[in-house]
Amino acid sequence: MTRTSTIGGPPLSSVAAARTARPFWRLHYSRRIQLVGVAFVLPTILFFVVFKYGPMVWAVELSFTSYDMVSTPRWTALENYRSLAVDPVFRESLWVTAVYIAGSTILITLVGLGLALAVNTAVPGARYCMGAMFLTNLMPVIAVCLVWRFLLHPYGLVNQLLAPLGVGRVDWLTDSRTAMPAIIVVTVWRFAPYFMMVFLAGLLAIPKDYYEAAHMDGAHALHRFRHITLPLLMPIIFFVIVVSALLSARIFLMPYIITGGGPGNATRVLSMLIYETGFSYMKMGRAAAISVVLFAIMMVFTFLQMRIFMKREQF
Amino acid sequence: MQLSRKIRFRPPRLRLVSRHWLGLALLLALTLAFIFPILWMLSTSFQAGEKMFQLTTEWIPSEWHPENYPNALSRAAFAQYFLNSGIVSVAVMVGNIVFGTLAGYGLAKFRFPGDRFVLLAILSTLMLPLEVTLVPTFLVVHHFGWLNTYQGIIGPLLIDAFGIFLMRQSILSIPSDYIEAARMDGAGELRILWQIIVPQCLPALAVLAIFSFRDSWDQFLWPLTIVSVDRMRTYPLGLVQFGEDYGNPPTEQMAIAVLATIPVFLLFWLLQRGVNRGFGLSGLK
Numbered sequence: 001m002t003r004t005s006t007i008g009g010p011p012l013s014s015v016a017a018a019r020t021a022r023p024f025w026r027l028h029y030s031r032r033i034q035l036v037g038v039a040f041v042l043p044t045i046l047f048f049v050v051f052k053y054g055p056m057v058w059a060v061e062l063s064f065t066s067y068d069m070v071s072t073p074r075w076t077a078l079e080n081y082r083s084l085a086v087d088p089v090f091r092e093s094l095w096v097t098a099v100y101i102a103g104s105t106i107l108i109t110l111v112g113l114g115l116a117l118a119v120n121t122a123v124p125g126a127r128y129c130m131g132a133m134f135l136t137n138l139m140p141v142i143a144v145c146l147v148w149r150f151l152l153h154p155y156g157l158v159n160q161l162l163a164p165l166g167v168g169r170v171d172w173l174t175d176s177r178t179a180m181p182a183i184i185v186v187t188v189w190r191f192a193p194y195f196m197m198v199f200l201a202g203l204l205a206i207p208k209d210y211y212e213a214a215h216m217d218g219a220h221a222l223h224r225f226r227h228i229t230l231p232l233l234m235p236i237i238f239f240v241i242v243v244s245a246l247l248s249a250r251i252f253l254m255p256y257i258i259t260g261g262g263p264g265n266a267t268r269v270l271s272m273l274i275y276e277t278g279f280s281y282m283k284m285g286r287a288a289a290i291s292v293v294l295f296a297i298m299m300v301f302t303f304l305q306m307r308i309f310m311k312r313e314q315f
Numbered sequence: 316m317q318l319s320r321k322i323r324f325r326p327p328r329l330r331l332v333s334r335h336w337l338g339l340a341l342l343l344a345l346t347l348a349f350i351f352p353i354l355w356m357l358s359t360s361f362q363a364g365e366k367m368f369q370l371t372t373e374w375i376p377s378e379w380h381p382e383n384y385p386n387a388l389s390r391a392a393f394a395q396y397f398l399n400s401g402i403v404s405v406a407v408m409v410g411n412i413v414f415g416t417l418a419g420y421g422l423a424k425f426r427f428p429g430d431r432f433v434l435l436a437i438l439s440t441l442m443l444p445l446e447v448t449l450v451p452t453f454l455v456v457h458h459f460g461w462l463n464t465y466q467g468i469i470g471p472l473l474i475d476a477f478g479i480f481l482m483r484q485s486i487l488s489i490p491s492d493y494i495e496a497a498r499m500d501g502a503g504e505l506r507i508l509w510q511i512i513v514p515q516c517l518p519a520l521a522v523l524a525i526f527s528f529r530d531s532w533d534q535f536l537w538p539l540t541i542v543s544v545d546r547m548r549t550y551p552l553g554l555v556q557f558g559e560d561y562g563n564p565p566t567e568q569m570a571i572a573v574l575a576t577i578p579v580f581l582l583f584w585l586l587q588r589g590v591n592r593g594f595g596l597s598g599l600k
Contacts, residue, residue: 036504037425041433044418044474051471052443055451118345123338129346136349138579141533142551143572147352150565157372250446252536271446278450287450298442306438
């Protein structure tokens, strides 16, 4: 059985390369274990080469061409980027995406932290409330979008609930001032309970002694929050900010279903623009150029996340 | 007298009780604010069609219309759509569990040259979601001849960095001595993985199962991009098409939405114990 073993991998080092002449089963024990580790990781790496790194390289290449899926790609150098730079639709989309990322990230972090603090009390039934709120994170996104589209309808439940407060009929989804805030509210509704769980894990990790000691010293609840909870939770807060920014930077479905990008282009985020440019207008090169821009935005947050990760790992 | 007054007005106890009630009221209000759309969905799915936008919402229907469900199902091939979504989601879940465990184990317990680079390379795929690589990924799948096929929908979703990191973090906490001891006893590498590693990271596997299932069950953009025949549609595409074809019959759309919600809630309920313990393990998402 060992004779037909095909476990391989990239040459590990010059020493290993010199030894590959020897059959696998005669390799030194520790080398053999190294190869096993490589074999476990290799399928994933190959997968990512085919479905992640490869496509991204291809996207960069395509972004310098004009390609409609019918004729062969035509090299146009920086033409896609030049026309994007002066395209009002793209510029508005960039701005809309920035507003969406900033709005959702800030609110998800604040609401998530608030929910975690509310749930992390000795109140009976807190766990059940937590579980119930978490359901919003499990409901299919398409159901979320359809439900909220009805709730935000001019005659929908949201306006009914606000009517006693003296708020007149608001056309949430067709008014360019309220459409984006409405999408942000739905996004926060969907994701805040998830980050509530993340914050809760962080809150539970803070030693109880700190609070008891502060209590002895007569610190008020607000003081305790300001001087114990907040500083110790800072790494998690930073983490949540980065992850929710990464999350909201790529959201497609919510604006696509709830407002269809409108009114006008008020909610046409970059991911929607990529889909429409590529698959409605068949401008693959131009869509690839927008992808590169979205990639650059994602890259900023990913590097921040890598920094968090490496700090924790102490590389 | 003095003493008894002191006892009667012991402030902390009184405050504690009132704070509990206040806290409970606040918590219930918050919970209600978060779950009312779910309740609305459920209630609407049983309403008569014309009652949708009444000025007051009937939370408990005065007339029940359970026929919304069979009506909705019969208007489009929803059985087929749900089957397609189910096949895709189960395949993606299994793929993430298998490859996430393999790669997570490889990265957690094996040192090989470049292992840290591989770790960061996998982390870097977080900036390459399908929304970013949509056009070239479509072209790759097109070149494979996989448009309108299950393997086409499943392919790009099969492995996700989240699962690998979740499994890696979980496996890191297993003492390496166990693995060494098993190796000394002559256990094969796959047997070590199956009999020593897997039983110890069941909470992480539960988390991975529920989230990978949910994410592929939710997936919309990718099937929208590569599926153009009705037979291969997943239920989110069917639901949107249904709304366009029949002028948004909201009660029936909500019936399908309720049906689509059930599998995820059910899976969560089944795996809940594991999920509770496994939360906060990933350190990534």
